[in-house]
Amino acid sequence: MELGDTDNRKNDVIHSGGSALLPAPAPPMSLQEKQDVTRKLAAAGATIQELNTVRRALSLLKGGGLAQCANPAQVVALILSDVIGDPLDLIASGPTVQSDSKPEEVWAIFDRYKLSDSLPSSVKEVLSKTRPHYGETKDHVLNVVIGSNTIALECASRKAVELGLRPVILSPGVCGDVRFVSQLYGLLSRFACSPEKDPPPELAAKILQLGPEVGVESWDLCRTMNVLVEEIKEGWGTTCLLAGGEPTVQLTGKGRGGRNQELALRVGLELSSSEGNNGAVFLSGGTDGQDGPTEAAGAVTDRELMEEATSQGLDIDGFLTNNDSFTFFSQLSEGRRLIMPGLTGTNVMDVHVMLLPPSPQTDLQ
């Protein structure tokens, strides 16, 4: 979070991690008490939406407080979004966006995670006060999203065209468990590499059934499948399927990994078990250059993965059970499938890329 002043104007860059970088617990709450509350919520599995709704209510600067402090100076907030849907009031808990979270909304979150009875009395005191507003008008604040997953996918799409690929953007809002997300990409690859001119309708039905589990709307799935069918019928070159978002992993093991590496590993299993000529290549990477507590940003897989692992005596299921995807990719072929760009200094969530080469019958046209 950088602040800069030019004459009577304050320029802020709002980005990932901003909530933690700009703590300002509302009195009488102490910083330690506020940290304990957010840690308990995160450990209980609260979503970023729930977490930041609570953070805004317990902070002097979040939820528009920073803009209020700057009033009447003109505030220009340049925002890098790391939250699906780019909600201005939730990115870094919206320090320049007036908060409307009501105490009852916050208590409902505490109740949901059974924390209401283990909170310090300061929480009750803060929530019993009405939040200050920064006046009747918000004319002195301009919030601009200058970086987001949508923008990243649009840039990737332009690069794909430069490389002679045919891009199609599925969605910037992919979420849900990596097991469902990997099934979606496996089904889409089978749909695109289908030997029939018209892919089997049951494949399309399964893809549409998965939509709600992975945060992708039916019309985005139908639009994408129509592009893939056109590719099959008209025999374009390789289609570059682009998507992004922030899937989740249910951690059951003690291994080292991240959601991007685990997703890539699971998609590799899907591709390896897919019959026919499934020449898809899949990449998942964190745009901040770090995936979980590892040096990698993600990994690349294809249908050769299973055979490659088996030939090197690596049991994929064992690594997955232990959430040990980083160790797996590090040991496989000297780590050649890992993506290691280093930290990028920005964060617009994860990007998924799947290259779908033309299926054999179109080569003969």
Ligand SMILES: Nc1ncnc2c1ncn2[C@@H]1O[C@H](COP(=O)(O)OP(=O)(O)OP(=O)(O)O)[C@@H](O)[C@H]1O
């Ligand atoms: N061994 C593991 N295997 C798979 N996923 C893991 C593992 N360890 C952690 N994770 C996942 O990685 C996530 C944390 O990823 P990361 O450290 O990249 O932060 P982040 O969620 O991207 O936050 P930020 O947006 O601030 O970078 C956790 O939500 C957890 O589900």
Ligand SMILES: O=C(O)[C@H](O)CO
């Ligand atoms: O700082 C935060 O609140 C998260 O990174 C979401 O923006």
